[in-house]
Amino acid sequence: MKDFTFIMPTRVVFGVGASTRMGGLCREFEVDRVMVITDKIIGASEGFGQIKAGLERDGIAYEVFDDVVPEPPAERVDQAAAQIKASGCGLVIAVGGGSAIDTAKAVCALCTNEGSIRDYLFGGSRTLVKRPLPLVAVSTTAGSGSEVTAACVISDEEKGVKLSLTHPWITPLVAVVDPMMHKDMPAVITASTGMDALTHAIEAYVSVRANPISDAFALAAIEMIGRNIRRAVCVPEDMEARSAMAVASLLAATAFVNGGLGAVHGISQAVGGAAHVSHGIGNALLLPYVCQRNVPGAVERFSNVAKLLGQPTEGVSQRQAAQSAVDAIHQLLTDLRLPTKLSQVQVAREMFPAIIQGTMDYRLLSDNPVKLTGRDVQEILDNAY
Numbered sequence: 001m002k003d004f005t006f007i008m009p010t011r012v013v014f015g016v017g018a019s020t021r022m023g024g025l026c027r028e029f030e031v032d033r034v035m036v037i038t039d040k041i042i043g044a045s046e047g048f049g050q051i052k053a054g055l056e057r058d059g060i061a062y063e064v065f066d067d068v069v070p071e072p073p074a075e076r077v078d079q080a081a082a083q084i085k086a087s088g089c090g091l092v093i094a095v096g097g098g099s100a101i102d103t104a105k106a107v108c109a110l111c112t113n114e115g116s117i118r119d120y121l122f123g124g125s126r127t128l129v130k131r132p133l134p135l136v137a138v139s140t141t142a143g144s145g146s147e148v149t150a151a152c153v154i155s156d157e158e159k160g161v162k163l164s165l166t167h168p169w170i171t172p173l174v175a176v177v178d179p180m181m182h183k184d185m186p187a188v189i190t191a192s193t194g195m196d197a198l199t200h201a202i203e204a205y206v207s208v209r210a211n212p213i214s215d216a217f218a219l220a221a222i223e224m225i226g227r228n229i230r231r232a233v234c235v236p237e238d239m240e241a242r243s244a245m246a247v248a249s250l251l252a253a254t255a256f257v258n259g260g261l262g263a264v265h266g267i268s269q270a271v272g273g274a275a276h277v278s279h280g281i282g283n284a285l286l287l288p289y290v291c292q293r294n295v296p297g298a299v300e301r302f303s304n305v306a307k308l309l310g311q312p313t314e315g316v317s318q319r320q321a322a323q324s325a326v327d328a329i330h331q332l333l334t335d336l337r338l339p340t341k342l343s344q345v346q347v348a349r350e351m352f353p354a355i356i357q358g359t360m361d362y363r364l365l366s367d368n369p370v371k372l373t374g375r376d377v378q379e380i381l382d383n384a385y
Helices: 023-028 046-057 074-087 098-110 187-206 212-234 239-259 263-275 279-297 299-308 318-335 349-360 374-384
Strands: 011-014 034-037 062-065 091-096 135-139 151-156 161-166 174-177
Touching (some): 011 239, 034 098, 046 062, 046 091, 062 074, 074 098, 098 135, 098 151, 098 161, 151 263, 161 263, 174 239, 187 212, 187 239, 187 279, 187 299, 212 239, 263 279, 263 374, 279 299, 279 318, 299 318
Parallel strands (some): 011 174, 034 062, 034 091, 091 135
């Protein structure tokens, strides 16, 4: 067995209604005032109102920053950091999906470190020298897993790319996972974020950096998503399905933090930068096409994925079983009514050269089970178009 290191620094607090009981957590950090970061839609929701009521009941002074936008741009992060630094808040609570939590991670880093967030993104000129403000993340989607990861993705609109900041210090110290915060998600968000979590789990499981502990988390996540994602989308008030998806998302994120990711994320990130396709939709759409290319490099593992997704694997060859994993993912996209082709999300063939270059520059591409060339990426894009 190869050597490995497994890391999970975030404390997880799970429970229906847990987001309304954060006073004790706030007091642990011994701060006078907290900043709650969210977007305007979540900020106007019943669940967010209950979070504020819980803070007020527990005597916690707070301010709200609700100007988060999807695929957060660098300029918005810089502006938010300046505002929050001036507020004197000593703790940040992020309430939302990946965009809100990623914004909060970047903001916390800039509150204690000089410069623009652009300076710290992949390829930038700076690295963090001071620990960020402490961050508590309350997830409102079951997909991004950002509540337990050490990375945030920020859009550089000047260059038309998405770039990441990865550093162990930006990992949230506490993740509050409350399925009640997920119940009002639109079906398309439940579906796309759930497929994002499935992508995390599958990529971590077939990654060349996978290890026995990340495998355990990834396999558990794949099985839970296969059993519950359709129900969570079609019967949104089913709290058992919501709870299972919330836990699966967290498991999948922990798996990829330790096991790595691969070409789905590399291509999706480049597609998002070129065509402003959301992260969840991009991952969901590309997952079966990348898996098709990856099957030869991880036949046994893809056959295990097929079984966990409910495919019949008895009496067929391992290669046939592995192929049925790809078929199962295609069926999921159809059942969940998600886009299945790049042409459906305003990606043009003229964007392919930039997408291919962005993919080849992706820092985790080496984790992919099959070594990909630019020609391979071109073929994947053609098939997905």
